[in-house]
Amino acid sequence: MTKQALIILAEGAEEMEAVITIDTLRRGGIDVVVAGLAGKEVVKCSRMVSILPDTSLEEAQKNSLYDVVILPGGLKGAELLSESQLVGQILKQHEKEGKIVAAICAAPIAFKSHGIASGKSITSYPSMKERLVDTYQYNDGDRVVVDGNVTTSRGPGTAFEFALSLVEQLVGKEVADSLVSQMILKI
Amino acid sequence: MTKQALIILAEGAEEMEAVITIDTLRRGGIDVVVAGLAGKEVVKCSRMVSILPDTSLEEAQKNSLYDVVILPGGLKGAELLSESQLVGQILKQHEKEGKIVAAICAAPIAFKSHGIASGKSITSYPSMKERLVDTYQYNDGDRVVVDGNVTTSRGPGTAFEFALSLVEQLVGKEVADSLVSQMILKI
Numbered sequence: 001m002t003k004q005a006l007i008i009l010a011e012g013a014e015e016m017e018a019v020i021t022i023d024t025l026r027r028g029g030i031d032v033v034v035a036g037l038a039g040k041e042v043v044k045c046s047r048m049v050s051i052l053p054d055t056s057l058e059e060a061q062k063n064s065l066y067d068v069v070i071l072p073g074g075l076k077g078a079e080l081l082s083e084s085q086l087v088g089q090i091l092k093q094h095e096k097e098g099k100i101v102a103a104i105c106a107a108p109i110a111f112k113s114h115g116i117a118s119g120k121s122i123t124s125y126p127s128m129k130e131r132l133v134d135t136y137q138y139n140d141g142d143r144v145v146v147d148g149n150v151t152t153s154r155g156p157g158t159a160f161e162f163a164l165s166l167v168e169q170l171v172g173k174e175v176a177d178s179l180v181s182q183m184i185l186k187i
Numbered sequence: 188m189t190k191q192a193l194i195i196l197a198e199g200a201e202e203m204e205a206v207i208t209i210d211t212l213r214r215g216g217i218d219v220v221v222a223g224l225a226g227k228e229v230v231k232c233s234r235m236v237s238i239l240p241d242t243s244l245e246e247a248q249k250n251s252l253y254d255v256v257i258l259p260g261g262l263k264g265a266e267l268l269s270e271s272q273l274v275g276q277i278l279k280q281h282e283k284e285g286k287i288v289a290a291i292c293a294a295p296i297a298f299k300s301h302g303i304a305s306g307k308s309i310t311s312y313p314s315m316k317e318r319l320v321d322t323y324q325y326n327d328g329d330r331v332v333v334d335g336n337v338t339t340s341r342g343p344g345t346a347f348e349f350a351l352s353l354v355e356q357l358v359g360k361e362v363a364d365s366l367v368s369q370m371i372l373k374i
């Protein structure tokens with residue numbers, strides 16, 4: 001069965017992190033639902049790119065479980081994800097069911113706010129380290145950190161590696177490797 | 188004076204190439220106008236990401252000249268750019284005035300259609316090579332090729348390098364280098 005991914009887009013999301021992840025997963029044959037935190041309207045991202053989500057988070061979460069729930073970074077976007085009760089509910093439910101939860105750049109702060117992945121090994125954008133180091137085994141050295149069902153990464157420049165890790169976890173290394181050459185990545 | 192960039196978004200554009208370029212240039216302090224080829228409405232990109240442009244190309248081209256005109260790839264998007272008389276006019280005018288014209292992935296085919304950059308050294312997505320090799324000095328070996336005022340590159344995985352080359356050409360190497368660490372790029 002086709003794997004299902006949910007990516008949650010809040011105002012101020014880092015548009016490269018969002019779009020690289022959405023596009024790479026779709027190239028990997030994964031169904032990706034882009035859900036607007038605030039509704040179905042256009043989301044103004046951190047560098048003023050306006051993205052129209054596929055649906056609202058409200059609607060998207062009615063469809064049972066996803067294989068992965070993804071939080072893009074961007075400081076303002078990450079703060080909004082941290083403050084949303086609905087995001088907390090969705091993350092907790094997916095974590096409990098053993099699904100993958102994934103966050104990049106500033107977004108791991110939303111894991112902390114919602115009590116997700118406690119004690120696990122994670123990474124984030126460097127400036128977020130001090131907010132995370134008490135709750136997690138903080139990893140400075142790797143560009144993508146996978147600890148069980150928790151995947152985290154560091155910033156726009158690690159977004160391809162983050163997305164490829166999710167592709168590998170969901171549909172296998174062969175597909176992920178084929179995307180590296182298809183996209184002309186050097187990693 | 189702040190440098191001005193025009194990026195032309197057609198249906199079927201490669202959304203990573205577009206967004207990485209827009210975002211990286213804006214991080215570099217460059218004013219970027221995202222112009223919809225077909226108008227001001229949402230543009231459905233190659234992997235179904237919907238982007239709302241800042242304005243229509245019709246409107247955007249009324250404002251005198253830009254320092255760079257950028258064409259993102261995506262095969263369908265590149266074909267539409269190739270067929271547009273207005274795109275041809277804009278490219279010719281900017282080339283004549285010594286401004287930068289830049290294209291990535293499949294988009295160099297639009298240079299060929301509009302008689303831009305003839306005889307120059309360029310690159311493109313590998314599968315476009317045979318359509319370009321008669322008109323240009325085709326370069327297989329480099330990820331970004333700069334020949335005078337013409338900059339070309341190969342695909343989504345080279346989009347950061349393409350954008351950083353434009354930042355360097357417009358505002359200098361120091362700014363471009365600072366973005367590499369800010370974005371946590373490994374290049």
Ligand SMILES: [Cu+]
Pocket residue numbers: 014073074075105106125155156
């Ligand atoms: Cu970020």
